[in-house]
Amino acid sequence: MSKPLVTYEKRGFVSVITIDNPPLNILTDQLVHELDGVIDDVLSDQGCRAIVLTATGEKAFMAGADITQFDSLTPEAGRELVEKGKVVFNKLENASMPVICAMNGLALGGGLELALACDIRIADKKAKMGLPETGLGILPGYGGTQRLTRLIGPGKTKELIFTGAILTADEAYQYGLIEKVVENGESRQAALALAEKIATKAPVAITVAKATIHQGMDVSLEEGQDIETNAFMKLCETSDIQEGFQAFMEKRTPNFTGK
CATH class of the missing domain: 1.10.12 (Lyase 2-enoyl-coa Hydratase; Chain  A, domain 2)
Incomplete structure (x- = not known):
């Protein structure tokens, strides 16, 4: 039996969801399915007051979706693909408790869109992020065009999506895309500390x-x-x-x- 791609652990009032699909934590169909189940488990826990979303490894939080899925997509299959992801991402966004994303490396395409579905984003200095989908002939389909616009405004969103630019963590902070930049290797602990602080409130x-x-x-x-x-x-x-x-x-x- 293969090991799970998504797990979670309880730390007091905080639930930590960890993505583990090395080396780049690619957003495969199986990962989406497992993430959906784990989110349901966490949201059903009456004792959970905050969620931290993180990933294993040093290279990437999530380096995008599985692009092999795009080779022969029909319009109907494309709709099914993105809607499946939207359902899962929306669960995070609409969770009753705050969701904090710890970005330890690359967050590209669907990976950045997953981060955008969280309430607060904290990134290691080495992290890089962007929405490069137009270079593949598509657009961000997991809510990226909508959430990023609401976060940083239409002008900056158009610039990033039209060019497929990849931002450093400091640039992303300046854009207002993330809330905090920390030293390399510290994003998970910083997210946990913030979640634990939030968990002390009503x-x-x-x-x-x-x-x-x-x-x-x-x-x-x-x-x-x-x-x-x-x-x-x-x-x-x-x-x-x-x-x-x-x-x-x-x-x-x-x-x-x-x-």
């Missing part, structure tokens, strides 16, 4: 804050503020708000239960 508040940010991105400021107000009202009914207040008054660390 889980319901984090879940509602994430949903509020997402819902407000595509509406007017006025509509977004209405969403925010309703979210605030919802949190006023939780046990966690009472625990947060009591802990503050008693000068102690709160013990949030997510209720």
Whole structure:
């Protein structure tokens, strides 16, 4: 029996999903299938408050999709291919808890699109990333044209996709594509540290804050503020708000239960 391409482990309130398809962690159909199952397992864990997505090896987080799939694609097969990936990536984006991506090397094509589906991206200095699909006669099909535009704006997105440019980690940070650059070999630990910090906060508040940010991105400021107000009202009914207040008054660390 072959070893799994995707695994996860629990570290307190943090679940760590690890991609392990050496040497470049290529996004094969089997990897997509396994990632789907692992994400379902993690999302069903009521004790999970944050997710870290990482990969093994030193060369790549994920150096793209399996391009051998593209040789004889029909329009129907192309639709099936990208929609299968979108379902999985969307699960990460819509997870109730924050998802932090640790990028230890190359993140190209589908690999970068997977990272874009996460809430926060941390990269080693040596990491390089880009969407080179137009050089193969296709475009980013796992949500890249849409998520990258929302992240860095249409102009920069067009420049990157039209040229297929590969950015260094520092350049990606300047573009606003990633949130932090760390020394080589430190992205996983940095992502874990951030996830553990997030896990100390009120889980319901984090879940509602994430949903509020997402819902407000595509509406007017006025509509977004209405969403925010309703979210605030919802949190006023939780046990966690009472625990947060009591802990503050008693000068102690709160013990949030997510209720």
